[in-house]
Amino acid sequence: MYNYMSLKDHVYEYISKGIQKGTLKSNDKLNEQEISRELNISRTPVREALIQLAAEGLLISEPRKGFRVKPLTLKEAKDLYQIVGHLEAMAAVLALDQISPEDISRMERLKGDMDEAINAHVFDKYYKLQVEFHNIYLSKCGNDELINILKLLKKRFIRQGYSGRDPEGLSEIFKETNRQHGEMIELFKKKDSAQLEKYIKEVHWDIKYAALDVV
Amino acid sequence: MYNYMSLKDHVYEYISKGIQKGTLKSNDKLNEQEISRELNISRTPVREALIQLAAEGLLISEPRKGFRVKPLTLKEAKDLYQIVGHLEAMAAVLALDQISPEDISRMERLKGDMDEAINAHVFDKYYKLQVEFHNIYLSKCGNDELINILKLLKKRFIRQGYSGRDPEGLSEIFKETNRQHGEMIELFKKKDSAQLEKYIKEVHWDIKYAALDVV
DNA sequence: TTCCCGCTTTTTGTATACAATATATATAAA
DNA sequence: TTTATATATATTGTATACAAAAAGCGGGAA
Numbered sequence: 001m002y003n004y005m006s007l008k009d010h011v012y013e014y015i016s017k018g019i020q021k022g023t024l025k026s027n028d029k030l031n032e033q034e035i036s037r038e039l040n041i042s043r044t045p046v047r048e049a050l051i052q053l054a055a056e057g058l059l060i061s062e063p064r065k066g067f068r069v070k071p072l073t074l075k076e077a078k079d080l081y082q083i084v085g086h087l088e089a090m091a092a093v094l095a096l097d098q099i100s101p102e103d104i105s106r107m108e109r110l111k112g113d114m115d116e117a118i119n120a121h122v123f124d125k126y127y128k129l130q131v132e133f134h135n136i137y138l139s140k141c142g143n144d145e146l147i148n149i150l151k152l153l154k155k156r157f158i159r160q161g162y163s164g165r166d167p168e169g170l171s172e173i174f175k176e177t178n179r180q181h182g183e184m185i186e187l188f189k190k191k192d193s194a195q196l197e198k199y200i201k202e203v204h205w206d207i208k209y210a211a212l213d214v215v
Numbered sequence: 216m217y218n219y220m221s222l223k224d225h226v227y228e229y230i231s232k233g234i235q236k237g238t239l240k241s242n243d244k245l246n247e248q249e250i251s252r253e254l255n256i257s258r259t260p261v262r263e264a265l266i267q268l269a270a271e272g273l274l275i276s277e278p279r280k281g282f283r284v285k286p287l288t289l290k291e292a293k294d295l296y297q298i299v300g301h302l303e304a305m306a307a308v309l310a311l312d313q314i315s316p317e318d319i320s321r322m323e324r325l326k327g328d329m330d331e332a333i334n335a336h337v338f339d340k341y342y343k344l345q346v347e348f349h350n351i352y353l354s355k356c357g358n359d360e361l362i363n364i365l366k367l368l369k370k371r372f373i374r375q376g377y378s379g380r381d382p383e384g385l386s387e388i389f390k391e392t393n394r395q396h397g398e399m400i401e402l403f404k405k406k407d408s409a410q411l412e413k414y415i416k417e418v419h420w421d422i423k424y425a426a427l428d429v430v
Numbered sequence: 431t432t433c434c435c436g437c438t439t440t441t442t443g444t445a446t447a448c449a450a451t452a453t454a455t456a457t458a459a460a
Numbered sequence: 461t462t463t464a465t466a467t468a469t470a471t472t473g474t475a476t477a478c479a480a481a482a483a484g485c486g487g488g489a490a
Contacts, residue, residue, distance in 0.1 A: 004278045004279065006278060006472095006473065006474090007473080007474070008266070008473085008474095031440095031441080032441075032442075033440085033441070033442095041474080041475085042474060042475045042476070043442090043475085043476090044259070044473080044474055044475065044476090045473080045474065045475095047263065047442090047443090048262065048263060048266050048473095051223070051263050051266055051267050051270075052266050052267070052269075052270045054267075055266075055267045055270035055271055056270055063219045063221060063442095063443095064219065064441090064442060064443075064480090064481060064482070065441090065442080065481095065482075065483095066441070066442065066482095076359075076360065079358045079359060079360040079361065080360055082305075082358060082361075083302070083305075083358070083360060083361055083364065086301060086302065086305045087298070087301065087302075090297075090298075090301050143294045143297060143298070144291075144294060145291065145294040145295055145298060146294065146297075146298055149298065149364070149368075153364075221442095221443065221444090222443080222444070223443085223444095246470095246471075247471075247472075248470085248471070248472095256444080256445085257444060257445045257446070258445085258446090258472090259443080259444055259445065259446090260443080260444065260445095262472090262473090263443095278472090278473095279450090279451055279452065279471090279472060279473075280451095280452075280471090280472080281452095281471070281472065
């Protein structure tokens, strides 16, 4: 059996998705019994999932009170952005020697697709493409722990989709971030590691963008 | 009740310490029933602790097989060292403006104490002092998430004490790392952020030291 | 009203029970 | 002897049960 998923894992996905989609909001209480009723399972796997989610920073656990969705404050989002920026920069520098011409082409193609998505105002599509873009160099950095940590950290500030937000404002911001993707491609081509590191850290993951993820 | 600890938390500490002290070694199987017998509790809090430990990277979980102590390979230790190096460097730079003359004095005092500990071959003492030293600037970096992440990461490669290892070899290495602590103090004094970052990242957390933590 | 106290209900934390899978053992065939 | 197969045992995953603490509620006192 290849991808066996325990009930705990299902609950994990369920809550996780709820936080991302925005159905679960900051500070929302997670009632174990309620969840077990919703999924027609017992409380045991529910509690196990909640403990895991708390360990990963998505929930906070208050002894004898229960679990709540960890609120993402602006301060916390900025802190996370800063960390992610540093680690992404590190990954890019590590990947620099492993990036193939095909990787560069894929990045360029993705940049084009992203522009289309932005113009069409399909922001969830843009989001997915952007993940793919970053994953190209992450997957070549050679540091598996780094890849994992970044995945967990990013999970913490990606909440709810972009629906119901000002499309023009988002467009402007994403046009700029995608322009930055272009710059990054250039730096990869030039193999300018110092500039690449600085650019990713200080420009692309500038904490001013953190506000975007705070709900 | 201030520091309420659930049974789950006790198990967490128990296993956690076991890994650090070396009584639990890489790939050791964790039998839930056995642990619950040892601590005179039921399996429920045991499982909860194991899940949390797996989420934090200390254990690995194999579906329907159970939990094992995650082996720390040289590759993994190096990967973690590299990440910690980058994040420590980041923290130091962030802390630079917040470091007071008193902090510097404390660091200098600690450096002296560490030299004493090394000369007396009391390496566990050195270890504790060194943690305290690094915590001085970490606590002033202003990024709480960073502090947390570093704590978790370090937990993963600190295994078993230094007893039963060549004291002369350890002495030599620690003398050098403590000399580096001195260099760091100088850079803090000079407020030379670029050099400080580079030094911590490339010298103090050089991956060649990773081998020290692999058992 | 507002605050406080005691009672009831809910919810968490833990123990126990049981089903399903994995592991170990024994037996038989090559 | 080795390999394969059947059976017994141990272990995990999940459900249920229960005790202890927290939250909710109603009635009085200020």
